[in-house]
Amino acid sequence: xxxxxxxxxxxxxxxxxxxxxxxxxxxxxxxxxxxxxxxxxxxxxxxxxxxxxxxxxxxxxxxxxxxxxxxxxxxxxxxxxxxxxxxxxxxxxxxxxxxxxxxxxxxxxxxxxxxxxxxxxxxxxxxxxxxxxxxxxxxxxxxxxxxxxxxxxxxxxxxxxxxxxxxxxxxxxxxxxxxxxxxxxxxxxxxxxxxxxxxxxxxxxxxxxxxxxxxxxxxxxxxxxxxxxxxxxxxxxxxxxxxxxxxxxxx
Amino acid sequence: xxxxxxxxxxxxxxxxxxxxxxxxxxxxxxxxxxxxxxxxxxxxxxxxxxxxxxxxxxxxxxxxxxxxxxxxxxxxxxxxxxxxxxxxxxxxxxxxxxxxxxxxxxxxxxxxxxxxxxxxxxxxxxxxxxxxxxxxxxxxxxxxxxxxxxxxxxxxxxxxxxxxxxxxxxxxxxxxxxxxxxxxxxxxxxxxxxxxxxxxxxxxxxxxxxxxxxxxxxxxxxxxxxxxxxxxxxxxxxxxxxxxxxxxxxxxxxxxxxxxxxxxxxxxxxxxxxxxxxxxx
Numbered sequence: 001x002x003x004x005x006x007x008x009x010x011x012x013x014x015x016x017x018x019x020x021x022x023x024x025x026x027x028x029x030x031x032x033x034x035x036x037x038x039x040x041x042x043x044x045x046x047x048x049x050x051x052x053x054x055x056x057x058x059x060x061x062x063x064x065x066x067x068x069x070x071x072x073x074x075x076x077x078x079x080x081x082x083x084x085x086x087x088x089x090x091x092x093x094x095x096x097x098x099x100x101x102x103x104x105x106x107x108x109x110x111x112x113x114x115x116x117x118x119x120x121x122x123x124x125x126x127x128x129x130x131x132x133x134x135x136x137x138x139x140x141x142x143x144x145x146x147x148x149x150x151x152x153x154x155x156x157x158x159x160x161x162x163x164x165x166x167x168x169x170x171x172x173x174x175x176x177x178x179x180x181x182x183x184x185x186x187x188x189x190x191x192x193x194x195x196x197x198x199x200x201x202x203x204x205x206x207x208x209x210x211x212x213x214x215x216x217x218x219x220x221x222x223x224x225x226x227x228x229x230x231x232x233x234x235x236x237x238x239x240x241x242x243x244x245x246x247x248x249x250x251x
Numbered sequence: 252x253x254x255x256x257x258x259x260x261x262x263x264x265x266x267x268x269x270x271x272x273x274x275x276x277x278x279x280x281x282x283x284x285x286x287x288x289x290x291x292x293x294x295x296x297x298x299x300x301x302x303x304x305x306x307x308x309x310x311x312x313x314x315x316x317x318x319x320x321x322x323x324x325x326x327x328x329x330x331x332x333x334x335x336x337x338x339x340x341x342x343x344x345x346x347x348x349x350x351x352x353x354x355x356x357x358x359x360x361x362x363x364x365x366x367x368x369x370x371x372x373x374x375x376x377x378x379x380x381x382x383x384x385x386x387x388x389x390x391x392x393x394x395x396x397x398x399x400x401x402x403x404x405x406x407x408x409x410x411x412x413x414x415x416x417x418x419x420x421x422x423x424x425x426x427x428x429x430x431x432x433x434x435x436x437x438x439x440x441x442x443x444x445x446x447x448x449x450x451x452x453x454x455x456x457x458x459x460x461x462x463x464x465x466x467x468x469x470x471x472x473x474x475x476x477x478x479x480x481x482x483x484x485x486x487x488x489x490x491x492x493x494x495x496x497x498x499x500x501x502x503x504x505x506x507x508x509x510x511x512x513x514x515x516x517x518x519x520x521x522x523x524x525x526x527x528x529x530x531x532x
Contacts, residue, residue, distance in 0.1 A: 014530055023443035078529075082375040085526040097375070105373040108297070110304055119297070122290050123374060 002095035002174040002205035004057040004080055009089035011050040011075050011230075049075035050086070051230035057206060064221035064238055065210040066245050071227040073210035077101070077177045080208060095174030095205060098124070102179075103164045113148030113155075113163055114139065120167045134170055141196070142166040165193060169200040176204035180211055214242055270522075277522035284379030291380050295387035314395045321347050321399060328464060337407045344403045345490045346463040352393045352425060353482065354454045360385070360433040361440035361447035368441075368532035378528055382437070386429045400493060410495045417492035424510050425489065431510075431517035438524045441531040457482055481509050 019025045049072045057063060065073040078084045079091055081099040106123045107116050117138050121131030139148050142162050144155075152160055178201075201207055201220055211217050217224065217238060224241025226234040234244050284291070303309040324347075325340035332339065363385045364371065364378070371378070403409070440446045461482045462469075470477070477483050484505040491498040 016531075021442075021444040023445050023449070026443070078372065083372060083529050085529075099374055101373050106370060108301070110301065119293075122293060123370070123376075128289055128293065 002059040003092075004055070004094075004175065004206065004208070005090075005092040006053055006055040006079075007090045007092075009050055009053045009055075009079060009086045009091060010048065011072075011079055011084055011086045012046040013049045013075065013084075014046045048230050050079065052089070053230070053232060054089075055225070055232075055235075057208070059205045061223060062201075062207040062221045063209070063223040063225055064217035064241075065208065065225050065227060066217065066241055067227035067233075072230040073227055074101070074179055075230075076227070077179055077208060077210055080175075081177055093175065096125075097175045097177065098171055098173035098204075099177045100168055100179065101177075103161060103168065105164075107152055107160065107164060109153040110151055112151055113142075113144055116152055116163060117148075117167055120164065121170070124168065124171055126171075138166045138170055143192075165196075169196050172200075172203050174204065175206045176201060176208070178207070178209040178211075214246075217242065273522045273525070274518070277518070277525050280377045280525065281379045283377040284383055287377065287380055288383070290376075291384035291387060294380075295384045295391065298384065298388040299391045310392065310395045311398070313392060314398050317347065317351060317396055318399045318402075321403075324464065332465070332469070341403045341407050341409055341494055342466065342490070343464065344399055345493045346486055348393070348396045348400060349425075349486055349489045350458060350461070350463050351396055352389060352429075353485065354458065355392065356386070356389045356429045357432055357436070357454055358447075358451050359389070360429070360436040361450055363433050363437040364441040364528050364532045365444070371529050371532050378525060382430055382433045385433055386426060389429060390426065412495055414492050414495065414497045417497055418489060421489040421492060421498075421506075424506050425485070427510055428485070428513060431513045434517040434521035438521065438528050438531065441528060442524075461486060481505070484509070 051072075053076070065076060067073055075084065077099065078101075079086055080093060081097055082091075082093070083099075106120045108119060111119060114135060117135045118128070118131055121134070121138075122128060126134070142148070142165075144159060144163060147155065147159065148163075152163075155163070207220065209217065209220055221238045224234070224236060224238040224245075225232060226241050226245050233248075234241050299310050303312055306312060308315070321340070321344045325336060325343045328334075328343065329336040329339040363381050367381050370376070371381075404411070436446070436450065440450075457480075461480055462477060463486060467474075467477045467483065467487075478501070484502045487502040488498040488506050491502075
């Protein structure tokens with residue numbers, strides 16, 4: 001059964017400046033009793049991105065993360081994805097996870113469209129044989145035709161988004177994590193993308209989505225989680241959450 | 252489900268924070284990485300080809316430049332040392348090829364995680380995938396440079412015996428130590444960005460201190476100075492079998508002991524700091 005359980009999860013993100021990145025400075029700081037620390041900003045600063053968060057999401061949940069920049073939305077997604085291991089608490093995830101954070105990720109500008117389908121497909125977890133069997137479908141769906149034989153660097157940004165989108169949505173994960181929606185090229189393509197996106201998101205047993213777009217959140221999510229300074233401000237139905245968030249900003 | 256196993260592994264965080272728990276998680280990381288060999292073999296090949304995509308001879312540029320270096324240095328130093336070129340040049344060529352692997356691995360190991368920061372934060376892959384991918388690409392480079400060895404073999408008619416098979420365990424030790432080097436230098440250099448510079452100047456010094464251009468027999472009275480250099484033993488266990496010898500027992504024991512010690516250190520270090528890599532990279 002698909003589920004995500006966070007129990008008292010805390011995540012601190014260390015912030016490094018040029019000084020604390022340097023071994024020499026760290027050694028010097030230790031040798032001088034740390035006296036030069038405050039002056040050149042050598043003290044390590046970290047930001048508590050998630051503060052003692054407990055959350056239990058079961059199969060069928062479609063939850064939208066709401067909150068202003070730096071509220072911890074992306075960190076929650078990265079923690080669920082298993083990229084960040086929390087400083088405290090435990091994360092339990094049952095089911096296969098697909099993370100869609102940066103749609104352009106894992107593409108090689110010097111490789112052709114076809115090669116990029118293979119490359120990205122393998123990074124998404126397909127075996128070579130699986131992705132080769134699907135690449136015709138993916139290529140056709142992208143509508144890029146002969147451009148697929150050309151290197152990616154000759155593509156317009158809309159075209160490369162199409163390709164990335166076509167590959168990314170060809171998987172069927174149990175749990176889907178989306179950060180800031182999925183931009184997808186020109187107007188004609190958006191209609192086409194909508195149907196595929198509907199199928200893609202609809203098939204996922206569990207959706208966690210961070211977005212600043214109220215429309216997107218209303219369209220895809222049933223629940224909302226309003227985050228502020230790494231803590232939950234409100235957790236409830238999406239409409240209610242959006243209203244509360246909007247009224248807090250109006251003040 | 253087309254999703255790979257690694258993506259489906261439940262993430263359990265609580266056991267991360269005890270020493271044995273960390274060790275278990277690191278071990279799991281390595282096993283998952285091995286299971287994803289299709290991915291890193293593919294990515295490793297791409298890394299090698301990417302560098303030379305638009306040139307005709309591809310990675311053989313590296314081989315060519317090393318070949319020219321070996322030929323000219325071989326000629327020059329055989330004159331300086333007053334040695335027969337047919338014994339000196341093969342010695343230099345093999346030493347150079349193996350040193351190329353060591354220095355290339357140690358220097359570039361520093362950038363394995365900091366260079367992959369983008370993908371480390373975008374998708375969840377076992378971190379060992381990046382390690383294997385890197386060491387594999389170094390091995391591919393080494394294989395290209397072996398062309399020089401084959402040419403030298405033909406030109407100088409080096410006597411080859413069954414002892415050449417000892418090159419296989421030697422290479423295995425090289426690969427293991429390459430993996431260990433990334434396990435230590437990868438996280439360390441992601442955290443402290445001035446270490447790569449320290450490492451590369453260190454590597455340069457080691458090159459001159461190690462019997463590659465010169466031979467250990469040329470300074471018998473300073474034997475300790477050579478014998479205490481770990482890189483000497485590693486060069487020797489690969490170079491000697493390729494030139495018809497075996498390497499001494501001391502060489503082999505030194506290499507095995509060093510590998511075990513380095514392995515223990517690297518495992519402890521990597522297990523301790525593995526979970527910090529996505530934050531540091």
